[in-house]
Amino acid sequence: MTAMALNDLLPAERISRSESSNPLGNSGDWIAQPRTENEIADLLRHADEKGWKVTVTGGGSKRGYGGLRERYDMMLSLADLRGVVEHRRGDMTVTVRAGTPIRELADHLAEHGQRLPCDPRWPGTATIGGVVAANETGPRRLAFGAPRDFVLGLRVICPDGRILRTGGKVVKNVAGYDMNKLFVGSMGTLGVMSEITVKLRPLPPDQCLMYLTFPEGSEADIEPFLRLLRSSTLEPFALEVLNPVLAEKTAGVNRYTLAVAFEDRSEAVDDQVKWVRDHLPEGIGMEMRRGEEALRCWEAWAELGPRGPEVPDTDSPAAAAKIGLRSTETVSFIREATEKASDRGLEVFAHGGAGHGIARIWLRGTREAVLPYLAELRSVVEERRGFLVADHLPFEWRKRLDVWGNRTIPFGLMKRIKDSCDPNRTLNDQRFVGGI
Template sequence: MFVEKKGGKQKMIDKGTLLQQITVEAAPASHPLGNTAPCIFFPEGEQEIVEILKYARQNRMRLIPMGGGTKRGFGGVEEMADAILSLSRCSGIIEHSPGDMIVTVRPGTTVQELQNCLAEYGQMLPLDPAWPAYATVGGIVAAGDSGPKRLRYGSARDHVIAMRVVYPDGTIIRTGAKVVKNVAGYDMNKLFIGSMGTLGIISELSFKLRPLPKAERLLLLSFSEGEMDAIRGFIRSLQDSRLEPVSLELISPTLAGRLGEKPEYMLAIAFEDVESAVRYQEAWVRSCAPEASLGRTLIGREAQMWWDAFACIPPYGLEENGVETRIAMKIGSKNTDVPDIIAVCHHLGQDRGVTVEAHGGAGHGISYIFFTGGTEEELASCADATRRLAQDRGGYAIVRHAPLSLRRRIGAWGEVPAHFPLLEGIKHTIDPDRILNPGRFIGGI
């Protein structure tokens, strides 16, 4: 096989196979986030993915699967692989059944593109990852991504009902079924969700959908530095009530200021339902929240625009050279620990002269911490302190985004879990030659 340049692009030429139809382009020589390669394959369908994987296995090529590229800084300590397998051209809706509320899509479809199409039918995919205009459905499933609204709607694990996956040897498997209720056998979908593309290439996904809410309101409550007890008390009262918020997100003062609000601790409480239910829940918050904390209420499109801005807060893998160094960390903890975690991280930034923006779900226990500025030494110190903070509370902390040099220093995943031999055994069984995303997952899998 060889590469022929034509019109600024390149074509893989290998007589007698589909490889001659696959576009190949040169990639930048290096990237500060690593996870790059000399060339990028652009398959446009499942059979082309099969041919690339077969060729890679025969020639012991290491491949990095990639969708929109927003998670380039997540995991891995190697700068270069042999090639990137881009799924950005494997996009579009394959099948949509509005009556059954099921959609089947190709992995390179962006979240925003899918949501726009579904909105025409009054439906939505209830996932709210960061950077939806660039993040692809295959990428968010492979990375196990989610957002603040997982409190009500759950994560990708709750909405993927079927997949087609291409194994490293080119074998195509199907998992799940295109029905909402499917209880037969093991749920193989969950094997691939969050596996970082280390077990196979997702070539097709089926999701169960939800109707678009008839009404939407977002209430923003602000609390001063010394009112952490009031925050905890109000959160407990709300959770003990019959209210069903889609988000109950606690936001640090620095991040609140960046979002154009008062630079104080802020609770973002969202309700999505029929108009009467939303109004009832809003009235409850207004009657039970400390009066001084009540801030803006955003309705409908205003609320959606606020969440759009919120989704663009995290760093992402499409940033170019010269952008200020940032680290993003994800903490999993008991939901009751979230106020303390957000407060401690905020003070950590003040003490060490590093900008810290943080938010956490007081209902689901997932927090995100973003460190900006400072030297690599200072950023690494903040990341280590954050990891200890989570572990001291029985939780975990992983690095969701960092330059390659920092990932090598602090590690993305933390300590190897007790069940690591099981993960390693699965990887060895499915990908014994380690051609897919080597070193990208827990323990260097």
């Protein structure tokens, strides 16, 4: 592939030769920065015809997430495709370009008392396109749901340059197949999203975040209270179990900690806080952040894990994983993940949603130490019919540990979906499960 060919499609200043290599892989020989949907369509059509392999990026925060190619012929950067297209405030929906960073969107919405119901990692870097492509969620998923729940419509460019609309701009829609679901969470392997329409929520009148610290940190210590809380009529926005090192970073206490959040009218927040106080067993520490303070805690939380754009430490690179479990298994998993790491001389940061079953861990270490640890943890999780996806690993490591795990899934059907949408395997080749 040559710059000449690209020059016909984009002005020269928006085409660049990429850096020699990146330990996270997923690089492109050329980086193209389209500003319009038609430019994307032209680039893709051209690539598809020539048999080039294309990867797509936004803020680059997921560069270490999946992918068995160190390099693609072209990296399509959507960083210049940003901004709000249409914010229908009265309808509580917004249409936004895919390359818009989450924080930029959140700031715009906040001016109107609204928000995206999503608290993903690294909101300053991560773009709405990337968050949707990875179906990324944060601790408040318990109340927010996931991108698959709030995406209403998309504009998608197919590998052959066709531009399709999926879904619509209204909050209820069953016309035709729910084609949004094809692209949400598909890691950019089926099409390139250019515009995304999402359902919004009002900003909460009040909020609080309570850190409850448990001296033992055992299931016997935490579970009874958790069960009481789960079977109550309280409406927590988050119910996260933190291991001691993470609790130290966020709450300043080196103990197993339960983070409980409420967002509602002040009276309702007060009422729930009171319930927690009244039911808290003896000997359990409690710290509370209210209003702005709680908000700042969440902001800090979102910046904790490793992310793509940082140049990784080559001796002791970072690794991260997302784990899915039944929510009742969260406490035992967080404890097991912590203990198994310590057995191997590793220090792991871990938290998990005791109401939604999605947990996250991250750590630093050598390949020889980290990969067997992740494999061991995965076998524990898969035995319980859950999954472990290593969503941030150096490229070399990804060749040695299947990022997506061993769960038997209806892979034949997925392969046929890929073949149908991207027969030449132009887009994000080998980025997804089973080498799709």
